[in-house]
Amino acid sequence: MGSRPNPGDLVRVVKGGLVLEGVVMPTTEFSDPNSLVIKLSNGYNVGVDVRDARIEVLKEKMYEVGKVPEAGETSVSGSGKMKMSFISTGGTIVSKVEYETGAVKPAITAEELIEMVPEYKDEFSSIEVLELYRILSEDFTPHEWGELARITYNKLRGGADAVVIAHGTDTMAFTAAALAFSLRRLPTPVMLVGAQRSSDRPSTDSVLNLKACPVIAREAPFGEVVVVMHGSTSDTYVLAHRGVKVRKMHSSRRDAFQSVNDVPLARVDFPSASFKLLNRRYLKRSSPSDLELRGKFSDRAALIKFYPSMDCGVIDHFLDKGFRGIVLEGTGLGHVRNQCISSLRRAVEEGVLVAMTTQTLFGRVNMKVYTTGRKLLEAGVIPASDMLPETAYVKMSWLLGNYGDLNLDELRKLFLQDVAHEINPRHELNLYPRWFHGE
């Protein structure tokens, strides 16, 4: 057959006595290269092998496919009291599939947000929706962290009572930590919200997560960057996790986000929408005029996960490329193989900041217990206490971005200083989760 019709065209396919009419859909990464996907009038998509089919275009461009409205800023007003700034960076929470074309549209407007959460009209006096990015969270870099921090700072300076940031969940914890280090003395919580089930599904988790935001903005005594996500597989409560202590702990569950080595700051129960503070250790809200921005990030920091037999040349590679900070995700109390110690010593000698975290995630590094640890300390590796590897990495990028002109000793001191409660000095019994053991 001749040229293939384009997505959006209405076509008639004749094939071995069978006649089908429908609209051509975009193919997926998994589609057979010889297949034409058409949507029939009954709503179903089917794949037709074009090699033995006669295809007639009945009408070109029945639908515009892949046309996405330009990103921008929209707003609506409501009858509530708070001013809310909603910053969308992309991700599942703002992804919608178009029925007609099957194309995924990563866009959101203020109107669409209100349709998702009608309660916002009663909670807020104004809702500004800024589409800053339309990126998947794995594509974030320190550059975006810095820009997002600056824009959040401006929104707060501009009088926003609540800032909600829509974000893909995969690297949401990194961004949360980045904002937590950047925005000093917050007047109100900055809330990162995501979805594990996209917002176009009736079962989406995004609505409940979004519903919790005004409650937290109104009731929380803390001024911290928090991740606001489901606390359970049921739609019964949402947790506000401290941005520097939270981690995505499951690839797909609604309650994937959990605080590690800390207790979540608060929970919001539903359907009552009642707020409950869970953690008494928090940074209080400051006056808006005290807000400070330290929002630069270096892209010269690296996070390396150690594994048995790891080639120590990995470390040298980063040094050769001019990296200025390395966070190691070591074993147990904070170890890497003895062979690598010389490379790490070289790093410190070259003025590179090297810190040790643990791949057990739970617990604290302690490098004084075993010989290897002691040797690493002696080589100049900084024990990162109970910081999550990701948080330590972000912290290093932030330190190098804002304080890069300081000498190594000063940087080491800063690294060990608790900035946003990323270090928890006391671990109580209940900080470690219980798995199923046959009870």
Next chain:
Amino acid sequence: MSDELDYSALGLKVGLEIHQQLDTKHKLFCGCPTSLASDDVPRKTVERYLRVAKSEVGEIDPAALYEMRKGRKIIYEVPEGHACMVELDEEPPHELNRDALTITLAVAEALHSKPVDEVYVMRKIVIDGSNTTGFQRTAVVAFGGWVEDEEGKVGIQTICLEEDAARKVEEGKGYIKYNLDRLGIPLIEISTAPDIRSPEQAARVALKIGLLMRLTGRVKRGLGTIRQDLNVSIKGGVKTEVKGVSKLDLIPKVVKYEAMRQLNLLKIKEELLARGVKERDVYDQPIEITEILSGSGSKLVSKALKRGEKAYAILLKGFKGVLGKEVQPGRRFGTELSDYAKAWGGVKGIIHSDELPGYGIGEDVVARIYEVLGGDPGRDAFVFVLGNPDKAFRALKAVGGRAKHALQGIPKETRGANPDGTTRYLRPQPGAARMYPETDVPPVRITEDMLREAAAIKPPTPEEMLAILTERHGLSRELAEGLLRDPALQTYLDLVEEVEGVPPQLVASTLLVHLKGLKSEGVDPSAITYEVLKEVLRAVAQGKIAKEAIPEILLKYGKLGGKTPIKEIIDEFGGVKVEDLDSLIEGVLSENEEVVKAKGERAFSLVMGKVMGKVRGRVDGKLVAERVREKLKDFLRRSS
């Protein structure tokens, strides 16, 4: 009302949608088994809410939609071993179960359907909570094809493979509860063209398709594993969907009653138009009549008022007598209105002027209601409901809307089948199904390998089936041909497979001869359930009763109206021990000593006849013959 309808004059058109669960090892999109959990399986519960965007409403009853918008809680029971993170919508679906696809392809081939080249899984919005995701996953696997039938070929439109929904456990104020064990079991959905022309043909074609699927040997059997939906229309009527006809023998009744309903609704339309009734004659602004009714002395009313409910009425000008018109046996136009009140307002029903005086409401009260509504008792009708204002208003608004529609004809409805074959309103028919691609499941290219595998389990053709019956089961050609034409074939195959050690010949004669013979004895053969047959044949196979007892047992069971457990009847007919038999034979011999002595061994048939007269049906004739022969020899030896 005349009972017989001329279907060809009516222009009856029926299409079927048949859903059959597949007997695969795993569910359609995960590794869970496809069996239902028994009650003692430990379970956890999960609570969810579904979000309904205005534009995304799929198939849902109006009342359920209303509840959902108010935030109805959905509780899922998660039985251990029967549901995983996939059913809980906590993990993306795994790849489409290839085995289920193969079975679907086999059925497609048997129906002469043409498979698509690449299967795309879609999401169909369903927000009653029966799918944790809020949508059902479904895919078209094949198009076209036909089923042969003596009234003419019936076309196949599509063959889909989809996931079954969760099992509803209970429903209460503000919540609905489902069990997740059924969610995700593969289902084949076969949609026929509206080529069916009579109620009997509808049942026959459903049976043929059901049997064809059954013959793959890869579909589930038993209650709830196959469900039929019907699309019924007549000339001038509309295509009405009837859901949930689970029994085959109900199909002709449902078709007949639906054709009857549409015919009667068309007559009502003409009657109303002839009376000059206009839409504006339906006064759908409710007027409170609580006070008038409070003095009526009606128990129904006073109970409602005690609950704090109120009474509201609307006037239907020119409708007098119409509400009392029967549209289906036992269902009047008023019942149709009542369905709307129930579905939209969640009230218990309506009371209308065509059934008054009644319910303890007297003439005077009726007159006062007419007065308040400004109606003419000789010409107009009214409807009232009892309930809180919110429910009552919604109910009456729906009633008013339905009454207005009577002037245009028949509304497009999805209806549910009642056990007697009549139907009730469930919800308006949804617009074009809201479907979007299931992006989490990659499309599946249908390969030559898959088609080869499908060919291996393709259900046998009638000729192949005949060979199986005669060669493998050893039936006579006549019996086999009889079975092949008979709806009992499926039951036959099930019994042969499920009752260990039963001769196929016996199963066939039980179904074709004994069961049918019951009719002449005044017993309805349909009273004999599959389980009863299974018990009886098993008892024969295990030697508990003689095969000769089958007709008598079935007759007795039927005459007792199926109320006595079959096991008890079997016990009555069984239980003759060899010792008892022996002493019985000895008794007969001594009673007839002289004749026996005179006849010698030739006395066998005489003795046999007398013994059988006493034990017929309770012990196998072969055994009796054996014992009689031995005892007779002994007797003759002793006495010589």
